[in-house]
Amino acid sequence: MTNINGGKITKLTKEYLKNKTKEFDVSCIYSLNISNIGLFDIGCIGECLGLTVLDVSANSISSVRPLAPLKQLQILKMSRNRISDLSGLEELESLFTLDLCSNFISSVDSLWPLTKLEKFAHLRLSDAIEGLSNPVCQNNESYKQQIMDLLPDLKTLNGQILSGKGSEFQDLCEQLDETFKGIESSTRQRAVVSLVNEPYPSTKSLSSHGEPDERINSHEKKFEESLRQCELANAKAEMAAKRAEESLSM
Numbered sequence: 485m486t487n488i489n490g491g492k493i494t495k496l497t498k499e500y501l502k503n504k505t506k507e508f509d510v511s512c513i514y515s516l517n518i519s520n521i522g523l524f525d526i527g528c529i530g531e532c533l534g535l536t537v538l539d540v541s542a543n544s545i546s547s548v549r550p551l552a553p554l555k556q557l558q559i560l561k562m563s564r565n566r567i568s569d570l571s572g573l574e575e576l577e578s579l580f581t582l583d584l585c586s587n588f589i590s591s592v593d594s595l596w597p598l599t600k601l602e603k604f605a606h607l608r609l610s611d612a613i614e615g616l617s618n619p620v621c622q623n624n625e626s627y628k629q630q631i632m633d634l635l636p637d638l639k640t641l642n643g644q645i646l647s648g649k650g651s652e653f654q655d656l657c658e659q660l661d662e663t664f665k666g667i668e669s670s671t672r673q674r675a676v677v678s679l680v681n682e683p684y685p686s687t688k689s690l691s692s693h694g695e696p697d698e699r700i701n702s703h704e705k706k707f708e709e710s711l712r713q714c715e716l717a718n719a720k721a722e723m724a725a726k727r728a729e730e731s732l733s734m
Contacts, residue, residue, distance in 0.1 A: 492522020496529055519543065519561070526550050540565070541583070548572045562587065563608075563616060574600035581606040585616035592620060592630040605639040607631070612642075 493500060496518070501510050504518070511533045520542035529538075530553035538554070539561040546565070549572035551557070557576050561583040568588035573579065574597035582598070585608055589595070598604055610617040620627050631641060638646055 494522055495525040496523060496527060498528050498531065501528070501532065530554065551576065568594065570594060570597045573597045576601065577603070579604050583608045584618065585609060585611045585614070587618055589618040589620050592624070592627055592634060594620070595631065595634060598635060604635070605637065607635070607638060608642050610642050
């Protein structure tokens with residue numbers, strides 16, 4: 485029988501799942517959103533063998549072991565729970581994306597079960613916009629590099645692209661910033677000298693003082709190419725997220 489506490493479902497049952505999804509059998513459930521319903525125990529979730537998308541965010545879950553039988557699960561959202569141990573997730577051979585923001589993950593070693601997952605690519609431990617995090621993010625300044633060493637095939641961490649065109653985009657922005665800072669400083673110095681006798685130097689005139697135009701053009705070309713790649717990747721990500729959200733709302 486389902487345990488109810490203050491209108492919240494504390495223990496997950498097959499009866500609750502069938503009533504929520506209108507499915508005759510829980511093995512037929514492919515996408516499930518049971519966020520913010522007061523769950524402590526997700527015991528029967530392992531019987532939902534067809535699950536590919538699961539959202540159990542904003543509950544009070546501490547153990548992920550019941551998830552072990554879910555071999556088809558690809559997207560798992562578990563933010564705002566009480567998880568400190570990921571034992572059991574190493575069995576989720578199809579897992580692709582995992583959101584663990586605002587849990588009790590205290591060390592990079594706690595992520596070890598994820599090393600067994602060949603398809604795993606996207607991990608979120610913190611969300612600066614929402615103000616969500618984990619102890620490991622606050623107590624270990626080098627945790628990102630340690631995670632990249634532990635999970636070398638990881639594509640994104642906390643929403644940041646770790647490799648490919650997207651990662652180069654940030655580096656390129658920093659290079660452009662440094663270039664324009666140098667040009668701004670040089671321009672300011674020449675402006676002070678020329679205030680009395682000359683008009684403020686134009687961007688074109690800067691080419692005769694170290695040829696910054698060529699550097700700008702080179703960076704602009706790289707910037708535009710990276711931007712196109714980022715826009716394409718972002719469009720694909722938005723489409724995937726939209727499909728996932730649509731499936732969760734069903």
